[in-house]
Amino acid sequence: MRHTYGKPFDPFRIGRSLSKIRGTMEASADVAARFAPTLSAYGDVPYCRVCGCRESHPFAVMHDVYEYRECDACGSLFLSKLPDVSKMYSNQDALNDGSYIDESVWMNRVDMIARPKVDFICDAMRDAGKPVKDSLWVDIGAGGGEALYSARERGFVVRAIESDPNECAFLKKKGIALISAFVDPDHPNVEIEAAVAEAAVVSLFNVAEHLTFPRAYFSYLTKRMKQGSFLVVEVPRHPALATLANITSQNHVYRHLSPPGHLQLFSEKGLAACVGDAFEPLASWEFGQGFIDLVIDAMVLAGREEDAFYRDIIGMGNEMQKVVDERHFADQMLVVMRKA
Numbered sequence: 001m002r003h004t005y006g007k008p009f010d011p012f013r014i015g016r017s018l019s020k021i022r023g024t025m026e027a028s029a030d031v032a033a034r035f036a037p038t039l040s041a042y043g044d045v046p047y048c049r050v051c052g053c054r055e056s057h058p059f060a061v062m063h064d065v066y067e068y069r070e071c072d073a074c075g076s077l078f079l080s081k082l083p084d085v086s087k088m089y090s091n092q093d094a095l096n097d098g099s100y101i102d103e104s105v106w107m108n109r110v111d112m113i114a115r116p117k118v119d120f121i122c123d124a125m126r127d128a129g130k131p132v133k134d135s136l137w138v139d140i141g142a143g144g145g146e147a148l149y150s151a152r153e154r155g156f157v158v159r160a161i162e163s164d165p166n167e168c169a170f171l172k173k174k175g176i177a178l179i180s181a182f183v184d185p186d187h188p189n190v191e192i193e194a195a196v197a198e199a200a201v202v203s204l205f206n207v208a209e210h211l212t213f214p215r216a217y218f219s220y221l222t223k224r225m226k227q228g229s230f231l232v233v234e235v236p237r238h239p240a241l242a243t244l245a246n247i248t249s250q251n252h253v254y255r256h257l258s259p260p261g262h263l264q265l266f267s268e269k270g271l272a273a274c275v276g277d278a279f280e281p282l283a284s285w286e287f288g289q290g291f292i293d294l295v296i297d298a299m300v301l302a303g304r305e306e307d308a309f310y311r312d313i314i315g316m317g318n319e320m321q322k323v324v325d326e327r328h329f330a331d332q333m334l335v336v337m338r339k340a
Contacts, residue, residue, distance in 0.1 A: 002124070005330070006322030007116060007287035011314065013108045015099070018306035021296055024254040027097065032063040035260045038084035039065060042212070049213055050076040050264055051273035060247045066259035070238075076270035077238050083260040085212050089163075089182070100144035101170040114146035115153075117285075117334060121201070121232055122154055124283035124336040130230070132156065135200035140183055141207040145171045151201075152176075159195055185220035196224045203232035205334075208274070209262045215274050222278045225339050231279055234334040238265040241290025241324050242331035249297045256293070256331050271335060279337035288331035291320040 011021075047054040053073035060068050060077075067080045100109070122132050133155040139148050142160035144167060152158045160171050163182040171178050181189050196202055202225055208214045225231065236256055243265070246257035257265065266274070272281070295313055304310070324330065 001281045002127070002283040004120065004283070004285040005287070005325040006318070007285070007325075008112070008318050009287075009289060009292075009321075010112065011289075011292060012311075013112055014105045015102065018296065018299060018310065021254055022300060024097065025252045025300065028254055028258055029063065029251060031261075032066065032259055035083045035088060036063065036065045038087060039081040041084035041087075042082045044080065045078075045082055046080060048074060048076060048270070049078050049215065050074055050266055050270040052215065056080075060243075060257065062246070062253065062257060062259050063251050068257065068259075068265075071267075071270065074270035074273055075238065075267035076264055077243075077257070078264040079259060082212060082263065085210075085263075088260060098166065100146075101167055106144060106146065109144070110146045110149055114150040117205075117234070118147060118150040118154060120283065120285055120334065121203075121230075121336055125201075125230060128230075128282055128338055130200065130228075136195075136198055137201040137203065138195050138199040139203045139205070141204060141210075142171060142176070142178075143167055143205075145174050145176045147203065147205055148176050149174060156201070159199075161192060161195070183217070183220075185216055193224050196221060197226060199225070199229060201230045201232060203234075205232075205234045206236070208233060208235050208266070208271075209264055212263065214264065215276075218275045222276060222339070227339055229339050230282075231275065231337045231339065232334070233271065233275065233337070234332060235266040235271060236262060237286065237288070237331055237333040238267055239329060240265075240288060240331035241329045242288055242293045243290075245290060245293035245297050250301065252297060252300045255289070266333070268333065271333070275337065278339055280340050281335055281337050283336045285334040286325045286328065286330035286332070287334075288321060288325060288329075289317075290324055290329060290331050292317045293331075 048071035051074040055072040056069040059070040068077045137151045137156040140161045142162045148158040159177045161179045168180045242256040
């Protein structure tokens with residue numbers, strides 16, 4: 001499998017000023033407080049939902065009540081008690097601040113975030129002997145559609161699966177074919193299953209961390225994807241420098257170890273076990289924002305405002321983060337797999 005480390009990132013290009021991040025931290029704390037009373041909606045789930053192991057140990061408690069445990073077998077993190085996910089996702093405004101469909105920064109998201117990922121995936125497909133042109137790419141949880149927009153630029157036929165009404169309207173505005181639905185293995189959707197069965201690529205960018213039982217979800221997709229098709233999964237990764245930033249931030253959290261939305265964070269071993277052995281891994285990319293997160297936390301905890309000194313420090317973030325990623329403390333991983 002081909003391994004790549006480091007990915008350039010500039011928070012200012014997508015509107016992440018320090019004041020905006022402070023606001024996101026406050027909103028995240030409010031959401032955590034709102035859904036804390038719903039913990040144990042599914043009863044205690046005392047096993048790793050990533051790999052299935054029942055042995056784990058306490059890792060961190062966020063917002064006083066959300067306990068993350070670290071799996072003894074695969075090293076992934078998971079919430080020991082689940083919030084009422086159905087309530088969370090029937091109240092999309094609680095988890096979605098609209099940043100993915102902000103027109104003022106959307107093309108910057110395409111250029112800085114989506115296009116490099118799509119190019120990486122295309123390279124992995126070509127290395128495996130798969131032509132890109134006219135292949136169908138289905139993106140589950142497509143959000144603002146920047147990945148599919150980039151894939152369409154590269155010659156793919158694209159189709160989004162998304163349930164958020166605002167994001168669905170935005171996808172239509174961008175001319176992206178859409179199935180407006182939620183993928184639920186317990187309530188199969190004929191249109192979704194037909195699209196997945198036809199697709200050359202099925203992608204889930206930052207979706208699996210929100211799934212109550214991700215192993216069952218991947219099993220559902222595996223049974224419906226055709227032989228030789230590609231599964232692309234991006235997830236928050238552990239162990240990571242960003243995790244350290246989170247657990248030392250006094251609950252000033254805006255990403256990564258961020259309950260109640262993030263039910264689990266994945267190790268490489270955990271993701272492989274979660275997806276199952278029907279897929280051959282072809283390429284992985286580890287990257288992140290842990291260095292930037294540490295700097296942001298220092299500013300927030302000190303009560304300092306954004307200034308030129310802060311911006312200069314953030315400006316060297318890509319150099320610092322690449323070293324972190326190469327030492328396997330990245331907080332995101334993108335893996336391209338082919339169904340055997």
